[in-house]
Amino acid sequence: MFYQSTRSDRRVTDTAAILEGIAPDGGLYIDPSLSDRPFDWKGCLALSPLGMAEAILSHLLPGFADMGGLVRRAYDGKFDSDELTPLMQVGDDYVLELFHGPTAAFKDVALSMLPQLVTAARVQEGVKDKIVILTATSGDTGKAALEGFHDVEGTGILVFYPDAGVSPVQKAQMVTQVGANVKVCAVRGNFDDCQTGVKRAFAALKGDALPAGCRLSSANSINIGRLAPQVVYYFIAYAALLRRGAIRMGEAVDYVVPTGNFGDILAGYFAKLMGLPVGTLVCASNANRVLTDFLETGVYDKRRDFLKTASPSMDILVSSNLERLLFLASGGDTALVADCMKKLGSEGVYRFPEEAMARIREDFAAGCCGEEDCLRTIGRVWREQGYLCDTHTAVAMQVAQEYKAARPEGRKTVVLSTASPYKFPAAVLKAIGGDLSGDEFEQMERLAAIAKVPVPRGLQGLRERPVLHTDVIGADELVDYVARQLG
Ligand SMILES: *Cc1c(COP(=O)(O)O)cnc(C)c1O
Numbered sequence: 001m002f003y004q005s006t007r008s009d010r011r012v013t014d015t016a017a018i019l020e021g022i023a024p025d026g027g028l029y030i031d032p033s034l035s036d037r038p039f040d041w042k043g044c045l046a047l048s049p050l051g052m053a054e055a056i057l058s059h060l061l062p063g064f065a066d067m068g069g070l071v072r073r074a075y076d077g078k079f080d081s082d083e084l085t086p087l088m089q090v091g092d093d094y095v096l097e098l099f100h101g102p103t104a105a106f107k108d109v110a111l112s113m114l115p116q117l118v119t120a121a122r123v124q125e126g127v128k129d130k131i132v133i134l135t136a137t138s139g140d141t142g143k144a145a146l147e148g149f150h151d152v153e154g155t156g157i158l159v160f161y162p163d164a165g166v167s168p169v170q171k172a173q174m175v176t177q178v179g180a181n182v183k184v185c186a187v188r189g190n191f192d193d194c195q196t197g198v199k200r201a202f203a204a205l206k207g208d209a210l211p212a213g214c215r216l217s218s219a220n221s222i223n224i225g226r227l228a229p230q231v232v233y234y235f236i237a238y239a240a241l242l243r244r245g246a247i248r249m250g251e252a253v254d255y256v257v258p259t260g261n262f263g264d265i266l267a268g269y270f271a272k273l274m275g276l277p278v279g280t281l282v283c284a285s286n287a288n289r290v291l292t293d294f295l296e297t298g299v300y301d302k303r304r305d306f307l308k309t310a311s312p313s314m315d316i317l318v319s320s321n322l323e324r325l326l327f328l329a330s331g332g333d334t335a336l337v338a339d340c341m342k343k344l345g346s347e348g349v350y351r352f353p354e355e356a357m358a359r360i361r362e363d364f365a366a367g368c369c370g371e372e373d374c375l376r377t378i379g380r381v382w383r384e385q386g387y388l389c390d391t392h393t394a395v396a397m398q399v400a401q402e403y404k405a406a407r408p409e410g411r412k413t414v415v416l417s418t419a420s421p422y423k424f425p426a427a428v429l430k431a432i433g434g435d436l437s438g439d440e441f442e443q444m445e446r447l448a449a450i451a452k453v454p455v456p457r458g459l460q461g462l463r464e465r466p467v468l469h470t471d472v473i474g475a476d477e478l479v480d481y482v483a484r485q486l487g
Pocket residue numbers: 105106107140141221258259260261262263264265313314392418419
C-alpha cells in the first residue's frame with residue numbers, strides 16, 4: 001500500500017507521509033485503497049483499548065515496525081481512564097469522552113501518538129536531521145502538541161498562539177510548558193494571523209534557507225499521523241455499546257461529531273471504510289456554519305465573517321481535511337480536487353459536482369448550533385441529566401437532538417465530547433446560572449464544587465506554575481523568529 005497526494009499522483013510510503021506532513025503539491029496524503037484492504041473489524045472489537053489501537057494503526061500505517069511498542073509508549077499511564085475514551089450514558093444518548101489525556105482536550109488522543117510515529121519514521125527513513133514541529137494554535141492543539149513532543153529525542157517544537165485569542169486557562173497551560181526542546185510565543189493578532197505566519201515560515205524556510213541539520217514538519221491534522229489515531233475511539237465506542245448489550249453485532253450506530261477542520265469526523269469515515277458499522281456521521285458546526293452549508297448545497301464558500309464563538313476550537317472557515325473527503329467522493333479525481341482547492345484560494349468559493357455530493361450525503365449529515373442554543377444546551381443537559389459538558393460538546397448535543405427528533409425510529413447515537421468542561425469554565429458557569437465572579441481559575445474551582453467531579457490533573461495548580469515563555473511578536477516577524485530559533 002502507499003499514501004497518495006489528493007492533488008496529484010505523487011505516491012509515498014506511510015513513514016514518508018508522516019515526516020512530510022503535507023505533500024509538496026499542497027495536497028494531503030491519503031490511502032486510496034482503505035476500503036479494499038480487508039480488516040478483521042469484528043476481531044478488533046474484542047481487544048483492549050490499546051490492543052485496538054495497535055490493530056487499527058498497524059492496518060492504517062503498516063510500514064511501522066513495532067506499532068505495539070509505539071502505542072504503549074504513547075498512552076501507558078498518560079490517560080486518567082483505562083478505557084482511554086470512556087463512554088457515558090446521558091439520557092437516551094451516549095457521550096464518548098475524549099478528554100481524559102494530559103491536556104483535557106481530545107487532541108491528546110492523536111498528539112500523544114504523533115511524536116512516537118514521527119520519531120519511528122525518522123529512524124526507519126534513516127533521517128539524521130532534527131524534526132522541528134511548527135504549530136499555530138487557537139488553544140488546544142498547541143498545548144497537546146507541546147505535551148506530546150517535549151523532550152522527545154530528535155525533535156523540537158515551536159508553538160504560536162494569538163495574543164488575545166486564547167482563554168486564560170489555555171494560555172496558562174502553554175506558557176508554563178517545561179521541556180528543553182520547546183518554545184512558545186504569542187503573536188499580536190488573531191488565529192488566522194498565526195496560521196498565515198506559520199504557512200509563510202514553511203514556504204520561506206526550505207532548501208538552502210533552512211539551517212543544516214533540521215527540517216520542518218506539522219502537528220496539525222493535515223498530517224495523516226494526526227488522523228489515524230483518531231480512528232481508534234470510534235471502535236472503542238462501538239465495543240462499549242456491544243459490551244453493555246445496547247446494540248447487536250453489526251447494528252449501525254450514528255456518530256455526532258463537533259468539528260471545524262473536519263478531522264475528527266473524517267476519522268469516523270475511515271472507521272466505516274474499515275468495516276465498522278457506522279451509520280450516519282453527523283457533522284456539528286457552531287455559528288461558523290461553512291461545513292453545514294457545504295453539505296446542504298454542495299457550495300463551499302468561505303467569503304463570510306469569521307465569528308468568535310464560545311466553542312473557539314471550531315471557529316474555522318477553511319476546513320482543511322474536507323479535501324480528503326473530496327478525493328474519496330470523486331473516486332480519486334486529483335485534477336478536480338486540485339481545481340476546487342485552487343478556486344478556494346483565489347476566489348474563496350467552489351462548487352462540488354452534484355453526483356459526488358449525493359455520494360457524500362449517503363454517509364454524512366450536518367447541523368449547526370448557534371451561541372444561545374449552545375449555552376441553553378449545557379444548562380438543559382445539566383438540569384435534566386446531571387451531566388456537565390463543555391461548549392464544543394454542547395454544539396454536538398444540540399445537533400444530535402435535532403437530528404434524532406427528525407428521525408424518531410433512529411439508531412443508537414454516540415456524541416463525541418471533545419473537551420473537559422473545566423477548560424471553558426466561564427461559559428459553562430454562565431450556562432448553568434452559576435456565580436461568575438473571580439478569574440477563570442476560581443471559576444474552575446467553583447464548577448468542580450458544583451459538579452462534584454475533580455478538576456483534571458493537567459488543569460490543577462496551573463496558576464502556581466512558573467511562567468517560562470514570555471515572547472510576544474508581530475505576525476510579520478514570525479518567519480525571522482523561526483529562523484533565529486532554528487539557527
Ligand atoms: C480541535 C477541536 C475540535 C474540532 O476538531 P476537528 O479536528 O476540527 O474536527 C472540537 N473540539 C475541541 C475541543 C477541539 O479542540
